[in-house]
Amino acid sequence: MKDYGIQLTKEEEAQVDDICAKIRERVKKEAITPRQRFEAVYRGETPDRIPIQVCALGLHAASNYGVTPGDLYSKPKVSLLAYLTHLERFGYDTPSAFRFSAGEKEFGMELAHTEQAVPFGIKGVVETANDLGKVKLPNVYKDGTLPWQLWMISVLKEKLGDIMPIHGFTVIPGAVAPVIMPMDKLLLALRKDPVLAHCLGALLMKFVIDYGTALFEAGADMLHIVGIDDQVSYAMHRQFEFPYVCGLLKSLPGPCFIIGAGDWSHVIESYAQAGIHGFYLHSGQPTPLDKINEVADKYNCTVRYGVSSNTLVHGPAEKIREEVKSVIKQGWRGGRFVLTTDTLDINTPAENLDVFMEAAREYGKLPLKY
Amino acid sequence: MTQETILEALRQAILDGDSEQTQKVCGEAINAKVETPAILQEGMTKAMRMVGAKWDAKEFFLPEVLAAADAMKSAIEFMKPHLQAKDGGAIGTAVIGTVKGDVHNIGKNLVALFLELGGFKVFNLGEDVSAEKFVQTAVENNADVIGSSAFVSTVATEMGRIEDGLKAAGIRDKVFTMVGGAVLDPEWAVKIGADTYGKDALQATQLAQAFVSKKKG
Known part of the structure; x- marks a missing residue:
């Protein structure tokens, strides 16, 4: 394993191995491994059941492990143990992808923290084109928290990679740019200062390609990439986002999913044309699922879609079960569909997530019988 | 220029997200003795309603809305002394x-x-x-x-x-x-x-x- 500057002690490694052994025991009881399940779905085939992916980004994994979300952003070993413990406790099919930051610290952005100690940027180093010289691209293997995700992925790959796919988490240039320049100024620049916007895009391409490549080298099978989905018009997307997404996807050695939350009806086919392998949608997002399925089928993309965090927080159990069933009915098209949750709310009761998992296994059995 | 021509120019400047032009037209409106409520309602507020309609119709996205909001801020800044003089206070x-x-x-x-x-x-x-x-x-x-x-x-x-x-x-x-x-x-x-x-x-x-x-x- 490559040295990312983090070493588990013998005791910590034993803890990790113990959790992974329990995960393996559970996996053994099923007909095929989660990795085989995901791979079948990506090929458009029908495995034993629909793969289940839970987005436990930070908050819920922390509360389940008895630490604060801030601990996950500052202690990579705690983060690894919290995510593995969550995976073992709830029994979904792949570790949740996790990022420690979008690069705020690494790009010199002034940081503040929420009351839950989650970091966020408040002032970037670029206000105008004159400031571009102040941007120092980080070394993805060494600077700030960037190596932490690489380390986590390398450990997960070593411990579970033969039975589960490992996902990395990164961003396109347009989505990392706000760590250099505040989002509102950046969006204004798209309209008022296109040269500055392109300079930023070009500058950040090296970073996103370097980091994406490093994530695959560390062992990621696939990357989740945050886009800027519904924030710009089709024309602006084609001018300021599409060329960079194409460049990124052509430069990376593995497949990538784009993550979106808003109404991206107008750009979804463009992402597919750029070569994206799938769409990771937040539940309740306003893009018609039919439209997404149509594009996904045309370009052989996989769709990840699921149950909302609100439903999982408030239940009741019957509503969770109904939502699981309904999402599967809408989403399963004979392959290329993964059942997910939104980012789990810290207040999601464990029993509600258990209901989700039970329903996902029951209603997700293939071929569907309803 | 007629009052309506000036107000139309103000709305267009806001829709274009052109802060400089927005302030310039506000100045022209004041010089032409267009009543402040007309500038506020028929110029600025109507422009933002048009922005809202364009947003709903997916003609405008965040960059366009932010640019319009920026122009609107400049209009508010320019109009503040006039608003305070004419207006009775917040609703x-x-x-x-x-x-x-x-x-x-x-x-x-x-x-x-x-x-x-x-x-x-x-x-x-x-x-x-x-x-x-x-x-x-x-x-x-x-x-x-x-x-x-x-x-x-x-x-x-x-x-x-x-x-x-x-x-x-x-x-x-x-x-x-x-x-x-x-x-x-x-x-x-x-x-x-x-x-x-x-x-x-x-x-x-x-x-x-x-x-x-x-x-x-």
Whole structure:
């Protein structure tokens, strides 16, 4: 394993191995491994059941492990143990992808923290084109928290990679740019200062390609990439986002999913044309699922879609079960569909997530019988 | 130039997101003795309504809306001395912020701007704001409206705590509560006991104005 500057002690490694052994025991009881399940779905085939992916980004994994979300952003070993413990406790099919930051610290952005100690940027180093010289691209293997995700992925790959796919988490240039320049100024620049916007895009391409490549080298099978989905018009997307997404996807050695939350009806086919392998949608997002399925089928993309965090927080159990069933009915098209949750709310009761998992296994059995 | 020509030029400058031109046309309107309420209503407010319509029609996206908002800010800045001289004061007081755990602010700041333009005195508490801070500010300033925003669903539960806080402070019936944000919907407002869900800045402002108008008879 490559040295990312983090070493588990013998005791910590034993803890990790113990959790992974329990995960393996559970996996053994099923007909095929989660990795085989995901791979079948990506090929458009029908495995034993629909793969289940839970987005436990930070908050819920922390509360389940008895630490604060801030601990996950500052202690990579705690983060690894919290995510593995969550995976073992709830029994979904792949570790949740996790990022420690979008690069705020690494790009010199002034940081503040929420009351839950989650970091966020408040002032970037670029206000105008004159400031571009102040941007120092980080070394993805060494600077700030960037190596932490690489380390986590390398450990997960070593411990579970033969039975589960490992996902990395990164961003396109347009989505990392706000760590250099505040989002509102950046969006204004798209309209008022296109040269500055392109300079930023070009500058950040090296970073996103370097980091994406490093994530695959560390062992990621696939990357989740945050886009800027519904924030710009089709024309602006084609001018300021599409060329960079194409460049990124052509430069990376593995497949990538784009993550979106808003109404991206107008750009979804463009992402597919750029070569994206799938769409990771937040539940309740306003893009018609039919439209997404149509594009996904045309370009052989996989769709990840699921149950909302609100439903999982408030239940009741019957509503969770109904939502699981309904999402599967809408989403399963004979392959290329993964059942997910939104980012789990810290207040999601464990029993509600258990209901989700039970329903996902029951209603997700293939071929569907309803 | 006629009054209508000037006001049309003002609306166009705002739609174009051209702050310099917006201020220039505001100056021309004042020099031509166009009444301040006409500048405000037929020029600025109407322009922002047009922005809202273009947003709904997906002709405008965030960069266009932000540029228009920027131009609007410059118009408000330019018009402030004239507004103070002519206007009797705010129609109501609004407290607005992004809830604890969330730091997204673009939509929330647009709502603050629209509310200000709509005649409200606005206390914009910023981002990562606790329910207690919302309630405390509302009590201290005798607020009519509270608008809370969340871009990520994981923090939206904080909005329910604002409702609890208002009840505990004994002012729930006096304050109109609005929630908004990309991941929310009207069902969420009902669930947590808020008065309404605002789908965008224009609708939020109209709802707040309707409430204040009803409240003040």
